[in-house]
Amino acid sequence: MPTMADVARSAGVSVATVSHVLNDTRPVLPRTRQAVLDAIDRLGYTPNTLARSLVTSRTRSIGLAVSAISNPYFTEILQGVEAAALEHGYSLLIADPHDDPEHERKVVQLLHERRVDGMIVAPSANPRELVAYLARHEVPAVFLDRLVDPPADGAPRCDQVCAESAEPTARLVTHLAELGHRRIALVAGLPGLSTTGERVAGYRQGLTAAGLPHDERLVVHGDSESRGAERATSALLSLAAPPTALVTANNAMTIGALRALRDHGLSVPDDIALCCFDDFAWADLFSPRLTAVAQPSREIGAQAVRLLLDRLAAPERPARTLRLPCAVVHRSSCGCPQGAPPTPPDQLPQSSHSSQFWKGTVS
Numbered sequence: 280m281p282t283m284a285d286v287a288r289s290a291g292v293s294v295a296t297v298s299h300v301l302n303d304t305r306p307v308l309p310r311t312r313q314a315v316l317d318a319i320d321r322l323g324y325t326p327n328t329l330a331r332s333l334v335t336s337r338t339r340s341i342g343l344a345v346s347a348i349s350n351p352y353f354t355e356i357l358q359g360v361e362a363a364a365l366e367h368g369y370s371l372l373i374a375d376p377h378d379d380p381e382h383e384r385k386v387v388q389l390l391h392e393r394r395v396d397g398m399i400v401a402p403s404a405n406p407r408e409l410v411a412y413l414a415r416h417e418v419p420a421v422f423l424d425r426l427v428d429p430p431a432d433g434a435p436r437c438d439q440v441c442a443e444s445a446e447p448t449a450r451l452v453t454h455l456a457e458l459g460h461r462r463i464a465l466v467a468g469l470p471g472l473s474t475t476g477e478r479v480a481g482y483r484q485g486l487t488a489a490g491l492p493h494d495e496r497l498v499v500h501g502d503s504e505s506r507g508a509e510r511a512t513s514a515l516l517s518l519a520a521p522p523t524a525l526v527t528a529n530n531a532m533t534i535g536a537l538r539a540l541r542d543h544g545l546s547v548p549d550d551i552a553l554c555c556f557d558d559f560a561w562a563d564l565f566s567p568r569l570t571a572v573a574q575p576s577r578e579i580g581a582q583a584v585r586l587l588l589d590r591l592a593a594p595e596r597p598a599r600t601l602r603l604p605c606a607v608v609h610r611s612s613c614g615c616p617q618g619a620p621p622t623p624p625d626q627l628p629q630s631s632h633s634s635q636f637w638k639g640t641v642s
Contacts, residue, residue: 280325280501281301281323281324282321282324283298283301283324283477285322285324286315286318286319286322286515287318287558289321289322289475290311290314290315290317290318290518291314291597292311292314292315293472294353295317296315297431298316300312300316309513316642317504326604328463337389337404338393338394338395338396339369339370339396340369340370340371340372340393340394340395341360341364341369341370341395341397341398341399341584341587342371342372342373342374342390342391342393342395342397342399342401343357343369343371343372343373343374343398344373344374344375344376344383344386344387344389344390344397344398344399344400344401345373345375345376345400345401345423345424345468346376346377346378346398346401347353347356351530351531351559352529352530352531352557352559352574353401353424354418355576355577355580355624356401356423356424356576356577356580356583357373357580358554358577359576359577359578359579359580359581359582359583359584360580360581360583361582362577362581363580363581363582363584363585364584364585367397367584367588369584371373372385372389372393372395373512374390375382376400376401376403376468377523378403378404379403379407379505380404380407380408381408382401382404383400383403383406383408383409383410383592384408384409387400387412387413388412391416391418391605392413394588395589395592396419396585396591397418397419397420397421397587398413398418398419398420398421399420399580399583399584399587400420400421400422400423400427401423401424402422402528403426404471404472404475404483405470405471406427406524406566410427410436413436417495417511419587419590419591420437420438421437421438421439421440421475421583421585421586421587421590422437422438422439422440423439423440423441423579423580424440424441424442424474424579425472425473425474426439426441426473427439427473428598428624431595431615436598436602437598438586438587438589438590438598438599438600438601439599439600439601440579440582440583440586440598440600440601440602440603441474441579441603442574442575442579442602442605443474443476443600443602443603443605444449444473444477444478444481444556444576444605445477445478445480445481445483446608447480447481447556447572447605448465448477448479448481448482448484448485448526448528448556448572448605449481449482449488450485450572451485451488451526451554451570451572451607452481452482452484452485452486452488452489452526453485453488454570454607454613455490455524455554455556455613455614456485456486456491457489457524458476458524458613458614459574460523460524460552461491462484462494462497462520462521462522462523462524462527463482463486463497463522463523463525463526464484464498464513464515464522464524464526464529465478465479465497465498465499465500465525465526465527465528465529466499466500466501466504466508466511466515466525466526466528466532466535466536467479467498467499467500467501467528468501468528468529468532468555468557469500469502469503470500470502472503473499474528474529475503475528475532476636478528478556479498481587482498482526487529487593496518497515497522498600499511499512499514499515500532501527501528501532501535501536502530502534503528503529504531504532504535505532505534505535505538506529506535507532507535508527508531508532508533508534508535508536508539509535509536509538509539510535510539511532511535511536511538512525512535512536512540513539513542513543516539516543516545522551522592523551523553524539524550524551524552524553524554524613524614525552525553526553526555526556526617527553527554527555527556528555528556528632529555529556530555530556530557530558530559532555533553533555533557533569533571536553537553540553543594547567547612548567548611548612548613548614548642552612552613552614553569553570553613554568554569554571554612554613555569555571555572555612556571556572557572557573557574558571558572558574558608559570559571563610565612567610567611567612568609568610568611568612569610569612570608570609570610570611570612570613570615571607571608571610572600572605572606572607572608573608574606574608575603575604575605576605576606576619578603579603582603584600586599586601597607600618618621
């Protein structure tokens with residue numbers, strides 16, 4: 280089996296130079312770096328990751344805690360994290376906290392005990408123990424998709440990345456109002472999540488912009504899952520004056536709402552209009568086709584990795600919060616004609632590394 284010394288001899292450099300190329304511990308001239316990489320390929324050299332971690336105190340691994348099994352939305356985010364981590368030579372250790380605060384802290388502790396260099400976490404609605412653990416052990420971390428309120432001193436402890444939520448939700452509401460709807464309901468997510476609060480705020484902003492009154496009976500919580508949304512939508516339909524249009528705040532709740540509408544014998548959009556937050560792979564296959572907010576899911580994941588690597592390189596720098604823009608994908612479930620023009624491709628969220636999403640806001 281070839282050694283680092285063999286690579287150094289083949290490339291005509293020192294063993295230290297080979298180490299710097301492998302570990303990114305010092306700048307190396309491009310032609311020298313390429314010579315080392317060519318020698319590695321030629322000899323079939325495989326670095327000893329365990330030995331390297333003992334020298335550098337780094338395992339080149341990232342812990343990822345997201346509810347990917349119970350929430351399909353996170354699957355695309357996971358793909359973005361994985362691609363960006365691999366690009367930078369990092370492996371992933373993945374755990375599913377199931378949106379449960381107690382389980383969340385346990386899986387984060389487990390990842391930490393596996394000596395990951397840092398963590399990317401989609402926090403639960405009550406992340407107090409999670410935040411305390413990360414702070415107590417000084418674990419480099421990025422909060423993903425859901426934001427965590429900063430401590431009392433106003434300085435966030437961790438970097439954060441998410442999509443805009445309020446403005447796209449307001450756009451859905453104003454569009455429905457422009458179509459003539461005056462009783463527009465919202466099936467909101469799990470209370471306590473930042474995404475839930477922001478989408479409720481966006482819903483209210485949309486009503487205000489359209490000159491419509493706020494009726495709290497038209498805001499129900501589906502708890503971010505299908506069965507909860509089914510129950511919540513049924514409650515809306517039981518009102519003396521039920522809504523004529525519905526906004527659902529994530530893809531799982533869209534499925535639950537559609538099931539409730541079917542069970543009540545209602546047709547979309549003939550009997551009730553529907554817009555949803557979260558575009559998903561089969562939204563264009565429904566009849567009618569779903570008008571939806573598309574989040575840049577993979578780019579959220581990729582940006583989380585970049586923020587974490589920046590934190591590892593400069594532990595003392597101020598924490599950042601990055602928000603990425605969304606696009607409204609216009610289809611026909613809102614009540615517009617089937618022939619309505621689709622959203623132009625240049626307005627749709629792109630996959631990882633799209634320059635469009637460098638326009639997100641940073642605080």
